[in-house]
Amino acid sequence: MELLQGLNEKQKEAVLQTEGPVMAIAGAGSGKTSVLTKRIAYLIFEKNVHPGNILAITFTNKAANEMKERVRHALGINTYDMWISTFHSMGARILRDHIERLGYKRNFQIIDDDDTQQLVKSLMKKRNIDTKLFSPKIVRNLVLKMKFDEDFIHSVEAPYNEIVARIYKAYQAYLFDSNLLDFEDLLLLTIRLLQQEEDVRAYYNDKFRYVLVDEFQDTNNVQYELIKLLVNDDHNIFIVGDEDQSIYAFRGANIENIRKFKKDYPEHYLVLLEQNYRSTNTILDAANHIIINNTARIPKKLFSTKGKGEPITHYKGVTARDEVEYVAQTVQNMVHRGYEYNDFAILYRANSTSRMFEDVFLQKQIPYRIFGNTSFFKRKEIKDFTAYLRFILNNDDAFSFLRVIAVPRRGIGAVSIEKITTYAAEKGLAFSDALRLCHEYLGTSVANKLDAFMAIIRDFRTQLDELPFDDFVDYVLEKSGYIDMLKTDDKGDVRYENLMEFKTILAENNEIYGDLTKEEMLTFILEDIALKSEESKEDVENGVTLLTLHSAKGLEFRVVFIVALEMGMFPLARTFGDRFEFEEERRLMYVGVTRAKEKLFLTNADMRQTYGETVRNPDSKFLEEIPQELMTKEGYSVAIRRSTNVNDVYRKPELKRQILKKRQSLLDSDNVNDIKKGDKITHDKFGDGIVVSVAGEHCIIAFSVEHGVKKLLKDHPAIKKRK
DNA sequence: AGGTCTTTCCTTTTT
DNA sequence: GGAAAGACCT
Numbered sequence A: 001m002e003l004l005q006g007l008n009e010k011q012k013e014a015v016l017q018t019e020g021p022v023m024a025i026a027g028a029g030s031g032k033t034s035v036l037t038k039r040i041a042y043l044i045f046e047k048n049v050h051p052g053n054i055l056a057i058t059f060t061n062k063a064a065n066e067m068k069e070r071v072r073h074a075l076g077i078n079t080y081d082m083w084i085s086t087f088h089s090m091g092a093r094i095l096r097d098h099i100e101r102l103g104y105k106r107n108f109q110i111i112d113d114d115d116t117q118q119l120v121k122s123l124m125k126k127r128n129i130d131t132k133l134f135s136p137k138i139v140r141n142l143v144l145k146m147k148f149d150e151d152f153i154h155s156v157e158a159p160y161n162e163i164v165a166r167i168y169k170a171y172q173a174y175l176f177d178s179n180l181l182d183f184e185d186l187l188l189l190t191i192r193l194l195q196q197e198e199d200v201r202a203y204y205n206d207k208f209r210y211v212l213v214d215e216f217q218d219t220n221n222v223q224y225e226l227i228k229l230l231v232n233d234d235h236n237i238f239i240v241g242d243e244d245q246s247i248y249a250f251r252g253a254n255i256e257n258i259r260k261f262k263k264d265y266p267e268h269y270l271v272l273l274e275q276n277y278r279s280t281n282t283i284l285d286a287a288n289h290i291i292i293n294n295t296a297r298i299p300k301k302l303f304s305t306k307g308k309g310e311p312i313t314h315y316k317g318v319t320a321r322d323e324v325e326y327v328a329q330t331v332q333n334m335v336h337r338g339y340e341y342n343d344f345a346i347l348y349r350a351n352s353t354s355r356m357f358e359d360v361f362l363q364k365q366i367p368y369r370i371f372g373n374t375s376f377f378k379r380k381e382i383k384d385f386t387a388y389l390r391f392i393l394n395n396d397d398a399f400s401f402l403r404v405i406a407v408p409r410r411g412i413g414a415v416s417i418e419k420i421t422t423y424a425a426e427k428g429l430a431f432s433d434a435l436r437l438c439h440e441y442l443g444t445s446v447a448n449k450l451d452a453f454m455a456i457i458r459d460f461r462t463q464l465d466e467l468p469f470d471d472f473v474d475y476v477l478e479k480s481g482y483i484d485m486l487k488t489d490d491k492g493d494v495r496y497e498n499l500m501e502f503k504t505i506l507a508e509n510n511e512i513y514g515d516l517t518k519e520e521m522l523t524f525i526l527e528d529i530a531l532k533s534e535e536s537k538e539d540v541e542n543g544v545t546l547l548t549l550h551s552a553k554g555l556e557f558r559v560v561f562i563v564a565l566e567m568g569m570f571p572l573a574r575t576f577g578d579r580f581e582f583e584e585e586r587r588l589m590y591v592g593v594t595r596a597k598e599k600l601f602l603t604n605a606d607m608r609q610t611y612g613e614t615v616r617n618p619d620s621k622f623l624e625e626i627p628q629e630l631m632t633k634e635g636y637s638v639a640i641r642r643s644t645n646v647n648d649v650y651r652k653p654e655l656k657r658q659i660l661k662k663r664q665s666l667l668d669s670d671n672v673n674d675i676k677k678g679d680k681i682t683h684d685k686f687g688d689g690i691v692v693s694v695a696g697e698h699c700i701i702a703f704s705v706e707h708g709v710k711k712l713l714k715d716h717p718a719i720k721k722r723k
Numbered sequence B: 001a002g003g004t005c006t007t008t009c010c011t012t013t014t015t
Numbered sequence C: 001g002g003a004a005a006g007a008c009c010t
Helices: A009-016 A032-045 A059-072 A087-102 A113-126 A138-150 A149-156 A160-178 A183-196 A197-207 A222-229 A256-264 A283-292 A319-338 A349-365 A380-393 A398-406 A414-429 A433-436 A443-467 A469-479 A482-487 A492-512 A518-529 A579-593 A652-671
Strands: A023-027 A054-060 A084-088 A210-213 A235-242 A270-273 A314-317 A344-349 A369-370 A544-548 A558-563 A596-609 A613-615 A631-635 A680-681 A687-695 A698-703 A711-713 A720-723
Touching: A009 A032, A009 A270, A023 A032, A023 A482, A023 A544, A032 A054, A032 A235, A054 A059, A054 A087, A059 A084, A059 A160, A084 A087, A087 A222, A087 A518, A113 A160, A138 A160, A138 A183, A149 A160, A149 A256, A160 A210, A160 A344, A160 A398, A183 A197, A183 A222, A197 A222, A210 A222, A222 A256, A235 A558, A256 A687, A270 A469, A283 A314, A283 A579, A319 A344, A319 A349, A319 A558, A319 A596, A319 A631, A344 A349, A349 A369, A349 A544, A349 A631, A380 A398, A380 A443, A380 A469, A380 A482, A398 A414, A398 A433, A398 A698, A414 A433, A414 A687, A414 A711, A433 A443, A443 A469, A443 A596, A469 A492, A482 A492, A558 A579
Parallel strands: A023 A235, A023 A270, A054 A084, A054 A210, A210 A235, A314 A596, A314 A631, A344 A544, A344 A558, A369 A544, A558 A596
Antiparallel strands: A596 A613, A680 A687, A680 A720, A687 A698, A698 A711
């Protein structure tokens, strides 16, 4: 059969065993994605299964998109009827149709993690809980756990237990009243719906005859529960996973689910995919030697028919800058030798590491793509504008109101808003009604301002139906005063451009959802934005890929650089004391190494700036775990390491003190602006100016007319003396 | 209330 | 070193 061409025996089994539960344990690079897509093709072409009867669940949007792409293009199947999505978008899609059964309104909006964090904080403040003494971050995490299991609160210790219990209640009520769902709700409410409403469950059980779950090792208990509710009595469930690649325990992923699956579906068919089609044996050897250090795992050894390949290169830079320059230089050299920019990936543990690479790549004109990081949709202006859209659609959305009322400022501040919410609470009114009826509570001037604002919002609601999206966006930006506000913002130009970019995105969606009402359309678009956090904006055709180790999962590249391999950077310092967490770091390393097809570079630096301070981290433990004969060493590691022992700095306090002292004196001399009255200086932000007077640490400087006269710290780094 | 300067916290990782 | 929150001044 043509479809099965190029598959090995094990892979064929995984495709052909269509009925009943199947568990495929698939090592890195074992052709898992192609098994998944071919299985879908086989179901449709050979078993005549309707695409609408297939549900494929992935973990990230990137994986979902890639699977869609492959099913659509490589196999020529129309994915329109097929559900290929993440757990969360699947939940949203089901809830959009049935959530009224749970008392919510169907035009609910999704609130992202940043916003829940803020919400918890403001709820704490409103209840006079000191957010300095009690971290809102901890409270929020505990509240989220309580969402999964209310009994969880009994294991929380005083005094947090009482606070968390209160905030949990308030938080849930707030979301419900505002018709908002957080990420957890997307799963939990779907479960509640399926448990509570038998006919709904029957509908989906009948619809989803074949369920496929990718990256099963990353499912948490709630997601597993959801899978079980969706799988019907035929038990046609296919899961693919690899416990060595479980990297989401921090988010509740539970490797135990693999064992639970075995128990819940005792009749399951097991397939082991161990042959690797991706990497050279040198790379696999290194990966095997790293992962073997983890205690809790089923032994598994990847093998490959590819040759030995090139050795791994470890480069140690003198500074982090040096490390980055080396990476850039190496990329360029290899491109001259015939590689494409597309062939390279730079992998790092934390998003913040990407900054310096961006700097250097820009400078050297190396094209690159960057995944994740500050997503387009998390920018202030975009969040502001989406808050407008949300509030226009739903006047009960108090959270969006708070944002919108303050940009631009409208003379309605914290005090007045507090009055409105108190009023709503006392009278038991919906937020939208409170906004209409609260006049007596407010001063006349504030009441008038609020009226004027609500009139604008009502007008926006009318215009939404009247105007094409393009014009609607311009209309809102103009009439809300947002455009005027940007004129005084020093980042106004960039912000404006981003908003125009956002307009384009809306217009594109307009075409996709052409047959819906404007309101429905906008609701879908906002949902999309909330769930698909990242959209690689700069669409470089051929560029180096910069991404975190987490988002690298499932991808492969000819050449991979894993950077900043230092104790504290990777593995992260906070994981040192916890074996469980440390082993997750190691799995992350394993994922990183196995992304490489031909050549692997491991880099780090002797010195780097962290939090604005120079630190010297020892080499990452993971470097030692790779057999040294697989590696060649370059850079600092060869030249200098023998003469200075980095660890001395940590062992000898007096040495450390000396270094600190020297560093301090360097800092001091760097920052001292020996300026006197009458000196001409230049300021990073205010431009050129003349020193009017100096007194102690401060000085008074006259800048150009638009900035005027300012009192500033004399030694502020933004001030430089002009020659 | 709003703007500016100063201090604080920070880095996991994703939906 | 940089963003966000807070303190302080107008």
